[in-house]
Amino acid sequence: MNLNPMEQFAVKPIFGMDKPLLQIAGHPIYFTNQAVLMVIVAVVSSLFLTLAVKPNRLVPTRGQSMAEMSYEFVAGMIHSATGEDGLKFFPFVFTLFIFVLCCNFFGMVPGSFTVTSQIAVTFALAALVIGLVIVTGFMKHGIGFLKLFVPHAPWYLLILLIPIEVISFLTRPISLSVRLFANMLAGHTMLAVFGGFVVALGSAGGILSVLSVAPMLLIVAIMLLELLVAFLQAYVFAILTCIYLNEALHLHDHH
Amino acid sequence: MDLKSAQMIGAGLACIALVGAGIGIGNVFGSYLSGALRNPGAAATQTTNLLLGFALCEATGLFGLVIALLILFAF
Numbered sequence: 001m002n003l004n005p006m007e008q009f010a011v012k013p014i015f016g017m018d019k020p021l022l023q024i025a026g027h028p029i030y031f032t033n034q035a036v037l038m039v040i041v042a043v044v045s046s047l048f049l050t051l052a053v054k055p056n057r058l059v060p061t062r063g064q065s066m067a068e069m070s071y072e073f074v075a076g077m078i079h080s081a082t083g084e085d086g087l088k089f090f091p092f093v094f095t096l097f098i099f100v101l102c103c104n105f106f107g108m109v110p111g112s113f114t115v116t117s118q119i120a121v122t123f124a125l126a127a128l129v130i131g132l133v134i135v136t137g138f139m140k141h142g143i144g145f146l147k148l149f150v151p152h153a154p155w156y157l158l159i160l161l162i163p164i165e166v167i168s169f170l171t172r173p174i175s176l177s178v179r180l181f182a183n184m185l186a187g188h189t190m191l192a193v194f195g196g197f198v199v200a201l202g203s204a205g206g207i208l209s210v211l212s213v214a215p216m217l218l219i220v221a222i223m224l225l226e227l228l229v230a231f232l233q234a235y236v237f238a239i240l241t242c243i244y245l246n247e248a249l250h251l252h253d254h255h
Numbered sequence: 256m257d258l259k260s261a262q263m264i265g266a267g268l269a270c271i272a273l274v275g276a277g278i279g280i281g282n283v284f285g286s287y288l289s290g291a292l293r294n295p296g297a298a299a300t301q302t303t304n305l306l307l308g309f310a311l312c313e314a315t316g317l318f319g320l321v322i323a324l325l326i327l328f329a330f
Contacts, residue, residue, distance in 0.1 A: 080303065175314065182317035185324075236310035239303065 005192035009117055009185065033113045034121070041102040041115065049098070070098070074238065081242035082249060089245055092132065096125065097238040104184065104230035108223070116233075117184040119177060126177035129241050137248035148251055176240060183233050187226045194219050258330070265326045272319020279312035 013030040020028030052067040060068060074094045078086050100116060107114025115121050137145035149165040150158065194215050201212035287305045291298035 077303075178318060178321055179310065179314040182314070182321050186317055186320050232306060232310060235306065239307060 005189045005196065008113075008188060008192060011118065034115055034118060037103070037106060037113045037115050038121075041099065041106055044106075045098050045102045070094075077235075077239055078242050081239060082246040085249060086242065086245055089132075089242075093238055093241055093245075096129070096241060097234055100125070100180065100237050101231065101234035104234055105227075107184065107188070108226060108230060114184050114188055116180055117188060119181045122177040122181040123173065125180075125237075126173040129176065129244065130173045133244045133248045136245065140249060141251065145248070145251070148247060151252065172244065176237065180233050180237055183229055187222075187229055191219060191222060191226065194222065262326055262330065266323040269319045269323035269326060272322070273316045276313060276316025276319075279315065280309060283308040283312055 011032050011034050014033050014036055017031045020030055022029050048063070049067050049070070052061075052063040055064070057064060071094070074097055075087065075090060078090055078093055082089070103115040103121075106112055107116065134145075137148065141147070149162055149169070151161055151165065153161055197215040198212050198219070201208050201215065203209075283305065287298075287301065287308075290301070
């Protein structure tokens with residue numbers, strides 16, 4: 001039996017929608033399984049976060065508590081990383097955090113599709129973040145934003161440091177997107193590989209079939225680890241966004 | 256050596272990146288624990304930095320995975 005652990009990441013048109021929706025410059029645009037998952041994530045998360053706090057109870061239910069805690073969590077994160085004037089970016093960072101978090105968690109459902117395991121999606125998000133950082137920096141400081149690349153150092157060190165700062169700034173969208181993408185890809189590939197062990201051992205017959213319980217139990221443990229990683233990566237994505245925004249807002253001085 | 260077997264060897268070699276990631280993650284958590292046991296009062300304030308350091312470290316190992324995937328599927 002030949003199980004391909006990479007098969008789960010294939011983007012394909014959903015069942016019954018084999019014809020392209022529209023053509024843009026000769027490229028067919030399909031409604032894919034990835035698009036379906038993104039629509040589900042967007043609808044479910046926005047419905048939950050609005051409906052849970054709609055009644056505005058004084059004593060919150062579990063749902064309302066979850067929604068309120070997520071608001072406070074993100075607000076505290078932005079406040080600690082960027083200070084008071086970073087809070088005007090709350091809607092952006094909160095949307096980003098919830099979207100990545102829900103994509104990661106919906107991807108953990110067996111048989112579904114992990115949107116964040118596609119480099120196209122994560123790079124689009126990272127490019128959005130860096131674009132916002134650049135626009136914010138130039139709007140706040142004008143041309144003085146370029147001082148971001150000039151650290152406090154003697155001039156002979158600056159010859160070395162300025163290229164390093166520029167390169168480190170330019171690699172940020174790559175590292176930000178690849179971190180999320182590779183984490184999700186690695187975790188789901190590992191789950192699929194261990195799933196393949198279960199199938200191969202189970203179909204071997206005899207004592208080997210009994211042994212297939214071992215990788216099965218391991219999958220449960222890895223699943224728990226992956227749930228932690230799913231949250232952690234969303235958190236890291238959001239906090240790095242905050243840190244980059246902080247640099248754009250305050251350059252090198254601490255808030 | 257044909258291209259296929261060279262690809263396999265290269266992808267395996269790319270996994271050496273995990274050595275650095277393992278040392279790094281161990282270092283992050285080890286330093287956090289030793290600091291937290293000396294000064295438990297300050298431990299809670301540093302969890303953000305802990306998770307950030309962990310994620311930045313782990314990412315370097317995963318870049319190795321990306322290189323392995325590039326070797327396997329991009330050529």
